[in-house]
Amino acid sequence: MALEAIQIQEKVNEAFGINVFNYNQEKDIFSFESTTDSITALILFLKNDPDLRFHFLTDLCAIHYPDNEFSRQFAVVYHMHNWYENKRIKIKVYIDGENPKIKTISNIFRSSNWMEREAYDFYGIDFIGHPQLKRILNMDEMISFPMRKEFPMEDSGRTDKDDRFFGRTTDNY
Amino acid sequence: MSELLLPPEHRYAKRIKEQLNEDGSELSILNLGPTHPATHGIFQNILLMDGERILEAEPTIGYIHRAFEKIAENRPFYQITPLTDRMNYCSSPINNMGWWMTLEKLLDIEVPKRAQYLRVIVMELARITDHIICNSILGVDTGAYTGFLYVFQFREKIYEIYEEICGARLTTNMGRIGGFERDWSPEAFRKLDVFLEEFPPAWQEFENLFVRNRIFIDRTVNVGPITAEKAMNYGFTGPNLRATGVDYDVRVAQPYSSYEDFDFIVPVGKSGDTYDRFCVRNAEVWESLSIIRQALAKMPEGNEFHADVPDYYLPPKEDVYTNMESLIYHFKIVMGEVPIPVAEIYHPVEGGNGELGFYLVTDGSRTPYRLHFRRPCFIYYQAYPEMIEGALLSDAIVILSSLNVIAGELDA
Structure with a gap:
């Protein structure tokens, strides 16, 4: 029997209660939210539960929401997949804006090791307990987190590139 | 020192x-x-x-990181395909089509059957190029240059087909929302027929050179093996996972672009070593050829090559000059005035190396709020240090080659 979204919701709700909320079906993916404290337990539960069996971590990435309220400035998104039933879910965890921190899941899924490093590299999210949390795609000397929304696309301090020669001004007018 | x-x-x-x-x-x-x-x-x-x-x-890693995700946040949707080209540049049409299908899922656009079949053909051609490169270069790395020379000209033949379809060869930037930018020319179909005739004997010869070759077997069997459990934990997908014996394929698990209409088997290996990876890719090329033949045979009549979605599909240029509605649509599309729903979409396709996913978050504006590419190479390359532990240096090269790590996809 195929695994239905409502079954997932019941099981997760039974185990985690109010720590998992906002269940909804977004197109073909069933998704819900969780909290920073219960995320590792939730992922472990989803992976090991004999009915749910979300044994594959498809994707992990971060999002920056500078316009949200302070406690929801960053989000870490987990995509998990159950290949037996061919069911995908998405879990979103919002984190506060200053010193964003969340527990690592790299001891549950080894594939998340580099994905967490990528999220750290671009958003500065601290994955507590990660074995080697350092930059992965950018150079080690970099001090900012370039995928945050406030980070400009081009370096405004560049002197080798005069906008006049490209027929534009800095604000594109 | x-x-x-x-x-x-x-x-x-x-x-x-x-x-x-x-x-x-x-x-x-x-x-x-x-x-x-x-x-x-x-x-x-x-x-x-x-x-x-x-x-x-x-x-x-990160030597050719080009910040595609950041650039994508500042580009209208139809200008993001050139970025996807440059991820796995050995099979760029798969990336292009994956991106268009993500948008079609976002906008609920139904693509006509014929356009879907054309997409299947071009995606399978791309898979063949990807596997030609991986397997023949694996041969070169083990010291067999001949096989590479036999089959590499067919990559060129496939690029000529791309050229007929979209004008470009390596970084194709192919397709539009809802289909293709133009119908395929008769010349494209003719070149495809020639390819389907000439390539299989060459690939057979290539296979004969390697599969039972003593030197090749000595260099690859039991080199860089990985178990299925470990591979899944490391996030392996695609041929590298199937070589360990797990038959997960996005084309079968979540058929897109009418893959459910075609009969094909998902080749699997057993021990997950370099030899198995080679054999799985070899077998996949035969399956891809069979899918292309089936798609050509089942191709619906007519010349429909895109969905009827004037809001998102650029009208023909001559209409823009003569027709009021077309001019309006053209202007709206180019200026980014088309309605985009607020949504979060994840769309996977089976890329040359595994599950290529597009996670798109929109906020209703003309650019993505966040676009994350799930690049299979980036995820499975983490296992490389463990796979080469205890191996010889020359094996490390062969293992890297058999994993088919593409720098563009690794770094995005």
């Missing part, structure tokens, strides 16, 4: 100090890459070696 390369607190330096072999020789550090002709791309691996054996490896 080692002090020059690494700070004294580095684990390699410590291990070198601790471990002195009985014969008085000491461990050494070897810098493999970033630019090395045998790695086929820009990756660095700092290896700790005991003679010829690798004890530990530390990979460094």
Whole structure:
């Protein structure tokens, strides 16, 4: 029997209660939210539960929401997949804006090791307990987190590139 | 020597100090890459070696990182395909089509059957190019140059077909929301027929050169094996996972673009070693050829090549000059005035190396709020240090080659 979204919701709700909320079906993916404290337990539960069996971590990435309220400035998104039933879910965890921190899941899924490093590299999210949390795609000397929304696309301090020669001004007018 | 390369607190330096072999020789550090002709791309691996054996490896990546996700946040949707081209540049049409299908899922657009079949053909051609490159280069790395020369001209033939379809060869930027930018020319179909006739004998010959070749078997069997459990934990997908015996294929699990209409088998290996990866890719090429033949045979009549979605599909240029509605649509599309729903979409396609996913978050504006590419290479390359532990240096090259790590996809 195929695994239905409502079954997932019941099981997760039974185990985690109010720590998992906002269940909804977004197109073909069933998704819900969780909290920073219960995320590792939730992922472990989803992976090991004999009915749910979300044994594959498809994707992990971060999002920056500078316009949200302070406690929801960053989000870490987990995509998990159950290949037996061919069911995908998405879990979103919002984190506060200053010193964003969340527990690592790299001891549950080894594939998340580099994905967490990528999220750290671009958003500065601290994955507590990660074995080697350092930059992965950018150079080690970099001090900012370039995928945050406030980070400009081009370096405004560049002197080798005069906008006049490209027929534009800095604000594109 | 080692002090020059690494700070004294580095684990390699410590291990070198601790471990002195009985014969008085000491461990050494070897810098493999970033630019090395045998790695086929820009990756660095700092290896700790005991003679010829690798004890530990530390990979460094990001040498060709181009910030595609950041650029994508500042580009209208239809200008993001050129970015996807440059991820896995060995099979760019798959990336292009994956991106269009993501948008079609977002906008609920139904693509006509004929356009879907054309997409299947071009995606399978791309898969063939990807596997041609991987397998023939694996041959080169084991010392067999001949096979590479036999089949590489067919990559050129496929690029000529791309050229007929979209005008470009390597970075194709092919397709539009809802289909293709123009119908395929008769010349494209003719070239495809010629390819389907000439390629199979060459691929058979290539296979004969390798599959039972003593030297090749000695170099690849039991080299860099990985178990299915470990592979899944490391996030392997695609041929590298199937070589371990798991038959997960996005084309079967979540059929897109009418893959459910075609009969094909998902080849699997057993031990997950280099030889199995080679054989799985070889078998997949035959399956791809069969899918292309089926798609050509089942191709619906007519010349429909795109969905009727004037809001998103650019009208023909001559209409823009003569027709009021077309001019309005043209203007709206180019200026980004088309309605975009607020949504979060994840769409996977089976890329040359595994599940290529597009996670798109929109906020109703003309650019994505966030676009994340799930790049299969990036995820499974993490397992590389573990796979080469205890192997010989020459095996490390072969393993890297058989994993088909594409620098563009690794770094995005």
